[in-house]
Amino acid sequence: MAQRRRRKKRTQHAGKSPLLVAFVLLAAAGALMALSASGHIHFGLPGESSAPREKTDMSGAFVPGERDAAVNVRVLSGDTVMEMDLGTYTLAVVRGEMPASFHREALAAQAVAARTFTVSAMRSGGRHENADVCTNPNCCQAYRSEADAKSSWGLLAKTLEAKVREAVSESDGLLMTYEGKPILAAYHSSNAGLTRPSGEVWINDLPYLVSVPSPEDDGDHIPSYHSEKSVSREELASLFPESDFSGAAETWLTILETDAVGTVKRAIIGGKERSGNGIRGALGLRSACFWAEPEGDGLRFSVTGFGHGVGMSQYGAQHMAKAGSSFREILTHYYPGATLEAVS
Numbered sequence: 001m002a003q004r005r006r007r008k009k010r011t012q013h014a015g016k017s018p019l020l021v022a023f024v025l026l027a028a029a030g031a032l033m034a035l036s037a038s039g040h041i042h043f044g045l046p047g048e049s050s051a052p053r054e055k056t057d058m059s060g061a062f063v064p065g066e067r068d069a070a071v072n073v074r075v076l077s078g079d080t081v082m083e084m085d086l087g088t089y090t091l092a093v094v095r096g097e098m099p100a101s102f103h104r105e106a107l108a109a110q111a112v113a114a115r116t117f118t119v120s121a122m123r124s125g126g127r128h129e130n131a132d133v134c135t136n137p138n139c140c141q142a143y144r145s146e147a148d149a150k151s152s153w154g155l156l157a158k159t160l161e162a163k164v165r166e167a168v169s170e171s172d173g174l175l176m177t178y179e180g181k182p183i184l185a186a187y188h189s190s191n192a193g194l195t196r197p198s199g200e201v202w203i204n205d206l207p208y209l210v211s212v213p214s215p216e217d218d219g220d221h222i223p224s225y226h227s228e229k230s231v232s233r234e235e236l237a238s239l240f241p242e243s244d245f246s247g248a249a250e251t252w253l254t255i256l257e258t259d260a261v262g263t264v265k266r267a268i269i270g271g272k273e274r275s276g277n278g279i280r281g282a283l284g285l286r287s288a289c290f291w292a293e294p295e296g297d298g299l300r301f302s303v304t305g306f307g308h309g310v311g312m313s314q315y316g317a318q319h320m321a322k323a324g325s326s327f328r329e330i331l332t333h334y335y336p337g338a339t340l341e342a343v344s
């Protein structure tokens with residue numbers, strides 16, 4: 001529980017290449033639509049995919065657990081609708097949404113989040129007419145076939161595939177629910193040490209998407225944990241047309257309110273008040289935990305964490321799993337008040 005770690009705030013590191021893609025989550029009953037950034041970090045090391053493909057055959061087709069096998073999912077891919085059981089689909093999502101190098105319990109927590117999203121989409125009608133979900137991570141969830149994963153994971157493919165399969169089987173048919181309904185199982189790559197309440201990022205406050213301490217491991221080991229972005233005066237003026245950047249650069253950004261770890265709630269940019277989330281979106285920053293310094297004729301933003309910060313942190317889940325937490329403990333930590341139950 002109390003795994004909050006103190007870290008040197010705002011330490012600057014060279015950012016690594018962003019490999020994360022945003023995708024859209026939708027809430028039941030059309031109450032809330034949300035953007036969620038998640039980790040699409042390819043595990044394959046340079047050169048691995050061109051290594052000899054000897055004896056890396058998978059151990060045959062995946063056999064889903066009883067509960068996952070009983071649910072049929074229609075998955076839109078391009079113009080084609082594929083039909084498969086919930087376990088096979090969840091497996092493809094976990095391959096695409098979380099590094100397979102992660103601990104099995106973190107992968108199982110990811111499997112529950114993915115399954116929860118899927119069942120929620122099925123029950124609410126989802127975003128597609130003839131399908132429950134699609135393979136576009138910007139719309140529903142990432143989808144990675146066994147063949148794609150095998151090519152990316154190279155010589156480790158057999159081991160990683162087996163681990164992801166175990167994570168899906170271990171969590172067979174399990175969902176996070178609140179008052180009997182699948183929750184909005186938002187997740188993100190990493191944050192600055194606290195998750196964010198959904199109402200700060202999207203429209204609605206939800207009782208299980210509140211701010212909780214998030215153990216982010218040592219940020220130095222998280223790709224893109226610290227990043228920087230330089231923005232010229234001209235770019236700022238075009239991105240914030242109602243603002244005024246005619247004065248000294250030191251006066252362009254005033255942070256009015258942050259949470260305990262520095263995530264910006266409100267700030268004044270070029271004389272106009274904006275939410276931290278709004279500034280993050282306009283500038284394409286990796287998170288709303290940022291600050292800025294004058295640089296050349298513009299500002300240089302320094303950013304901590306990656307994603308919207310709501311719900312489960314994938315790197316936090318990995319840290320908890322490595323410290324001995326089960327996927328149940330990870331899920332109840334990040335979605336407090338929600339219940340783990342079997343799909344019915």
Ligand SMILES: [Zn+2]
Pocket residue numbers: 127128133134135136139140141
């Ligand atoms: Zn979709």
